[in-house]
Amino acid sequence: MPMNTRALPPEHDTQSIDARGSGASHLDPEHCRVARLARDPRFDGRFFVAVVSTGIYCRPICPAPTPHERNVRYFASALEAATAGFRPCLRCRPDSAPDSPAWRGTDTTLRRALRLIDEGALSTGNMTQLADRLGIGERHLRGLFQRRFGVSPKAYALHRQCLFAKQLLHQTRLPITQIAFASGFGSVRRFNDTFRQRIGLAPRDIRRQQVEPRAPHAMLQLNLSYRPPYAWQVYRDFMSRRYLQGLEWVEENAFGRHFRWGDARGHFTAHHQPQRNAFRVELALDDLRHLAPVVANIRRVLDLDADCDVIEQHLAASQPELPLMTGLRLPGTWSPFEAMIRAVLGQQVSLIAARRLTQTLIDHLGEPAADGGRYFPDAAAIAAHPLEFLRMPGRRRQTLIDVARATLEGNTHFQGVSGIGPWTRDYARLRGDSDPDVWLSGDAGLRRALVKWPQVNAEQAAPWRSYLLMQLWSLDHEAQ
Secondary structure, three states, X not given: OOEXXXXXXXXXXHHHOOOOOOOHHHOOHHHXXXXXXXXXXXXXXXXXXXXXXXXXXXXXOOOXXXXXXXXXXXXXXXXXXXXXXXXXXXXXXXXXXXXXXXXXXXXXXXXXXXXXXXXXXXXXXXXXXXXXXXXXXXXXXXXXXXXXXXXXXXXXXXXXXXXXXXXXXXXXXOOHHHHHHHOOOOXXXXXXXXXXXXXXXXXXXXXXXXXXXXXXXXXXXXXXXXXXXXOHHXXXXXXXXXXXXXXXXXEOOEEEEEEEEOOEEEEEEEEEEHHHOEEEEEEEEOOHHHHHHHHHHHHHHHOOOOOHHHHHHHHHHHOOOOOOEOOOOOOOOOOHHHHHXXXXXXXXXXXXXXXXXXXXXXXXXXXXXXXXXXXXXXXXXXXXXXXXXXXXXXXXXXHHHHHHHHHHOOOOOOOOOOOOOHHXXXXXXXXXXXXXXXXXXXXXXXXXXXXXXXXXXXXXXXXXXXXXXXXHHHOXXXXX
């Protein structure tokens, strides 16, 4: 695996293309020009190229003939390009570009609002309910979006719904009616009108231009892009040491699992395709109304939206003595609840013992899937069982039950649950929330790595301490 400890040359300085605001004026046109002409995939999703003469906006990796610079405008996000009146390119499909963490910003409330909207908060609820979940007023919520993106939260939600629908039109055989509901629209008429207004074409126009082979009805097939590099072997090996029989599967170039999302059930297999800087995801889901948040969660589990160039430049500057492996990602767990249960089962035991305990829990309480696999036990199943089949201290079994009861009561941060210490809470954040700034100071594998690299300064690695942790774990074979 290649090591990378140097910054990019000035003409490819990714930090200079930083969308810290809601307009193209915050982008450096010269750096955008260089990246566009190079068609460098590392910049995919970090900015978008609009062509005035055609009215179309593209990804910087678009294979179409390169337009003259005088006809080009740069935007920090697809939303800004669409708001300015440009429609998405049907060749490079801007809806498939990975999201830019810089565009999403560092405001915690805003990031949480974006995640909830992507999970369908405004498709199944309203602005008042979303503001209540965020603990802020509606006016403040509208102000956050207006200052950051120049649009309302609802306009952002409709934009995301249309881009997701466009992806389904390109990549699946789903009927347009099903795509409308899978994208969060309440009626086909509303879907057609909104899609035509925001994309510039009718859904049927895009379906007619579809020439690629598509997955059969029973199994959806989607291509999920990322910015290279992606250290797949490290991700795969991390998962293979922790995978649970029946729940998950790890292959040479693929990872998959069974999952629940609300009342829906399904399974996916993500096949790594490094030549395309993407994963081909085969997905089965019994309720397509949950498709958009499920796909968003798969992106999180695979950490597809990480900008490794930016992260590794920061780590190289703050930890100059540490050899860095390029493309490391945060291996996610499906939900914060599952991550917390697995973290409690891993308290003060080896990785092998923790895996054995978790397997026992799944074998006893996991609901069987139609294909012979199992789903991770839900909170109701764990809360209602004494868990005597787990060979572990009674106090720890009670912690598992308390975690499940807290989840049923809506206490998803597990405040006040006895038996959850700093390591447990932080490990659950690392895997279940994919928090980029977690530092497991009490972790045994981390302590071993720090003996070899005592000069590491975790505070200087913020806000990317989770990635520094992964770097150190990659240097310690026992921690992997």
